[in-house]
Amino acid sequence: MKEQHKPLQQYLAEQAGRIEDALKTAIPANWDVPDKLKDAMMYSIEAGGKRLRPVLVLAAAEAVKGDAQASACALPVACAVEMVHTYSLVHDDLPAMDNDDYRRGKLTNHKVFGEAMAILAGDGLLTHAFYVAAQATRQHGVPAETTLAVIEDLARLAGLPGMVGGQAADVLGEQGVTSAEELRSIHLRKTSALISFSLVAGGRIGGADDRQLDALSLFGRNIGLAFQIQDDILDLIGDEQKLGKKVQSDLRQNKVTYPYLLGMDESRKEMARLTAEAKEALARAGLADPGRLLEIADYLMGRDR
Numbered sequence: 001m002k003e004q005h006k007p008l009q010q011y012l013a014e015q016a017g018r019i020e021d022a023l024k025t026a027i028p029a030n031w032d033v034p035d036k037l038k039d040a041m042m043y044s045i046e047a048g049g050k051r052l053r054p055v056l057v058l059a060a061a062e063a064v065k066g067d068a069q070a071s072a073c074a075l076p077v078a079c080a081v082e083m084v085h086t087y088s089l090v091h092d093d094l095p096a097m098d099n100d101d102y103r104r105g106k107l108t109n110h111k112v113f114g115e116a117m118a119i120l121a122g123d124g125l126l127t128h129a130f131y132v133a134a135q136a137t138r139q140h141g142v143p144a145e146t147t148l149a150v151i152e153d154l155a156r157l158a159g160l161p162g163m164v165g166g167q168a169a170d171v172l173g174e175q176g177v178t179s180a181e182e183l184r185s186i187h188l189r190k191t192s193a194l195i196s197f198s199l200v201a202g203g204r205i206g207g208a209d210d211r212q213l214d215a216l217s218l219f220g221r222n223i224g225l226a227f228q229i230q231d232d233i234l235d236l237i238g239d240e241q242k243l244g245k246k247v248q249s250d251l252r253q254n255k256v257t258y259p260y261l262l263g264m265d266e267s268r269k270e271m272a273r274l275t276a277e278a279k280e281a282l283a284r285a286g287l288a289d290p291g292r293l294l295e296i297a298d299y300l301m302g303r304d305r
């Protein structure tokens, strides 16, 4: 039976398992690092989460090649994006930002390790991610040119015109956002950029051409926006146990969200529209096997955590 034909839940669980195994050994054991810092970093990494972004790296590499084995050399980059994402959550939860107490079903990093160590754990995850990404070439034979392009994309899309810039716009805008256009611009940077990165990085490692990379990027932008709208909806009506974080956090902070601006029905319609547009772009890209990515797009729309 071809790998692609496994049920989606089994596929997601197996990919998450591969990523989690690799993350366990991401910090070289012979480095002189304070135990407390390592513990704080690994606490948030091992707390779980859906591992969406790293799974997208692996799934995109497989989709381009049409081969389930194609993702082995993408594993370092998958780990790197999960480290960047986890740092962003650790910092997002800090008292100076969202001031949240629970994340991934556990107390937030600063609640357990204190604010100074949580900030440093985030810093450690972010910087170490680039070391880990470089291992795609060092240990897995990915051409240096490809890894360079991936690292450049990561610095850009997790950085100033991407996630960091988007988070800054979010913090600065907070109650002042009045249009869906403004909100879309924030979400594109804060959330979509890293999701789009994941797909393009997997595509690059799988050997995608420019047209396919553009399609993967557009697919990522749109499912990223849909993902953030669903996150905002779940913040209003989701189940705390399943989500592993407190609901109504946006309301407590008076955050302007899609459901707040457009209402629940319009938000759901927008999600469906974005997902359909994403799938169309991908289906036209001539990937060897886009099926799994198309399936993930549908799954994300119906997710409850």
Ligand SMILES: CC(C)=CCC/C(C)=C/COP(=O)(O)OP(=O)(O)O
Residues within 6 Å of the ligand: 087, 088, 089, 091, 092, 098, 163, 164, 167, 190, 191, 231, 235, 245, 249
């Ligand atoms: C540079 C930094 C710190 C970036 C954070 C980016 C980010 C997507 C945070 C979570 O968003 P959210 O607050 O909408 O989600 P949640 O509901 O999970 O807190």
Ligand SMILES: C=C(C)CCOP(=O)(O)OP(=O)(O)O
Residues within 6 Å of the ligand: 048, 049, 050, 051, 052, 085, 104, 191, 227, 228, 231, 305
């Ligand atoms: C961008 C958003 C909405 C922050 C949470 O991301 P995830 O919902 O992917 O968080 P984890 O599963 O990784 O914990």
